[in-house]
Amino acid sequence: MEFQKVVESRRSIRKYDPNQKVTRAQVEEMIQAAMLAPTWKNSQTARYYCVISEEMIEKMRSECLPSFNAKNSMGAGALIVTAFVRDISGYERTGEPSNELGNGWGIYDLGLANENLLLKAEEMGLGTLVMGIRDVKRLREFLKIPKNETLVSVIAVGHAAAAPKMPARKTLEDVAVFL
Numbered sequence: 097m098e099f100q101k102v103v104e105s106r107r108s109i110r111k112y113d114p115n116q117k118v119t120r121a122q123v124e125e126m127i128q129a130a131m132l133a134p135t136w137k138n139s140q141t142a143r144y145y146c147v148i149s150e151e152m153i154e155k156m157r158s159e160c161l162p163s164f165n166a167k168n169s170m171g172a173g174a175l176i177v178t179a180f181v182r183d184i185s186g187y188e189r190t191g192e193p194s195n196e197l198g199n200g201w202g203i204y205d206l207g208l209a210n211e212n213l214l215l216k217a218e219e220m221g222l223g224t225l226v227m228g229i230r231d232v233k234r235l236r237e238f239l240k241i242p243k244n245e246t247l248v249s250v251i252a253v254g255h256a257a258a259a260p261k262m263p264a265r266k267t268l269e270d271v272a273v274f275l
């Protein structure tokens with residue numbers, strides 16, 4: 097699919113077809129695309145916890161997501177928890193932050209990678225939903241995520257059962273300044 101079309105057609109999907117599965121190979125392909133994103137000094141600190149078993153998805157939706165996101169992700173064939181290893185991206189070898197953003201750079205890197213993942217899914221005909229509202233403590237316990245990793249988002253992946261319209265965007269003038 098042409099790049100511009102992929103970027104324009106990606107939408108946050110909140111209704112999935114439970115009868116169409118997502119395979120491990122598809123999730124791997126999406127993560128391979130995420131791994132091609134640039135990172136601070138090539139530090140590659142993004143980590144992905146991929147829940148693909150139906151039983152675990154149900155448990156995670158009911159126990160680690162608020163009810164509205166549990167509903168939004170109903171029928172998704174995979175839930176990907178995204179995290180990054182702290183104190184590396186944006187940090188010197190001495191352990192000092194390179195500048196005022198500190199671990200903000202780890203989140204920046206993860207966001208760049210995750211957009212690749214979302215766009216790859218779109219190209220593959222899969223829908224996604226990034227969820228920032230989630231129970232981090234329960235997710236960490238449930239997936240045994242190590243303490244040195246910051247847990248960021250949960251991304252639902254599945255076959256879209258609705259075609260939502262694009263929420264309005266600001267204008268170019270609202271967001272860009274040319275000097």
Ligand SMILES: Cc1cc2nc3c(=O)[nH]c(=O)nc-3n(C[C@H](O)[C@H](O)[C@H](O)COP(=O)(O)O)c2cc1C
Binds near residue numbers: 108228229230
């Ligand atoms: C960091 C982040 C967190 C988000 N968290 C949620 C969420 O918890 N629940 C939800 O339904 N949508 C969530 N969204 C989806 C946004 O609402 C959505 O991206 C935005 O409205 C624009 O719509 P679009 O993705 O279809 O372009 C999140 C998106 C991002 C990037």
